[in-house]
Amino acid sequence: MNYEEAKIKFVSTWGSLGTLWGINKAMAQIQALLFISTKPLSMEDIMEELKISRGNTSMNLRQLMDWGIVTKEIIPGERKEYFTTEKDVQELARTIAKERSRREIQPVIKVLKDVSSIKDDGTEKTKELIKQTKALHELTETADDMINKLVNQRQNWITKSLLKLLT
Amino acid sequence: MNYEEAKIKFVSTWGSLGTLWGINKAMAQIQALLFISTKPLSMEDIMEELKISRGNTSMNLRQLMDWGIVTKEIIPGERKEYFTTEKDVQELARTIAKERSRREIQPVIKVLKDVSSIKDDGTEKTKELIKQTKALHELTETADDMINKLVNQRQNWITKSLLKLLT
DNA sequence: ATAAACTTTCAATAATTATTGAAAGTTTAA
DNA sequence: TTAAACTTTCAATAATTATTGAAAGTTTAT
Incomplete structure (x- = not known):
């Protein structure tokens, strides 16, 4: 199993576990993705990686922020918003x-x-x-x-x- | 709140909690119903109380038995099957x-x-x-x-x- | 062996939940 | 102030999950 395979396996497994426990798949997958990312990700990044729509990404990011496990990161000079999750x-x-x-x-x-x-x-x-x-x-x-x-x-x-x- | 209201409130709340945690509503409600029942209930009893179909009742009872929290009770002289849940x-x-x-x-x-x-x-x-x-x-x-x-x-x-x- | 009493199965349907995508909204730079 | 770059909202649609109901299956009594 190489990096890419492992990443996909982790993200999709985390999504399934979420579903099983009453948590929206996209939400769980976004969190999983951020959890193993070395740097903050933009909405574009997330949409691209998970192949989900802008709307879906936006709504689930908001939910994750409501839960208090994802935060917006402002990167100076960048117009886009970036996101990170609690790493601990x-x-x-x-x-x-x-x-x-x-x-x-x-x-x-x-x-x-x-x-x-x-x-x-x-x-x-x-x-x-x-x-x-x-x-x-x-x-x-x-x-x-x-x-x-x-x-x-x-x-x-x-x-x-x-x-x-x-x- | 009288008995009947309390029963309904308990059973429906338990059903909603189940849903929230990835457990089928009917399944959670059947278990709740059995949990406060003073005697084993038949499929008819359950269908009647929860207003759900025979098929639904049958399938969810089977699942509860697979989970090991509901057991079939054979009552001598009775043709129907009766069910109880773990009370502790x-x-x-x-x-x-x-x-x-x-x-x-x-x-x-x-x-x-x-x-x-x-x-x-x-x-x-x-x-x-x-x-x-x-x-x-x-x-x-x-x-x-x-x-x-x-x-x-x-x-x-x-x-x-x-x-x-x-x- | 037959039929009544009961349970299970499962294709069809309904209900719920998730997802899309485009219009509306917001922010920033010039 | 304008417009480009970006985000949010939400009605429409798709996907998933739950439920029904009737036919098929099983068990028991006679």
């Missing part, structure tokens, strides 16, 4: 975990809290609903907390030692 | 994490390993590709390991104490 995997993971938590998990935790707080009318089905959604609420909250804390450990050694502790 | 949230999380890891993460780890192992031809871009995919490989592998280990802790106290340790 730990920081990247931190940002993604934080955003998905905020956008997707927190609202669900809220619903689970509400649902599990309905008045117990004494029927078996109500008791079961309360019991099960309460358990799910606790699990979700704990998992969310944990992921955020783990991913926030900038010092990799804590993570490593935790892993040992758990083995 | 910890066990549920364990199964889902294991399956998603096996189906989706492991193949990506393999690709990252391959891509990060290409021959270093000395060019800057190749060095960057290797460096970045290697970092991603390590992160993915560590995260995957960790999630599986955490989720495998059947004794909740370990999880709880870990959380404290991390705070």
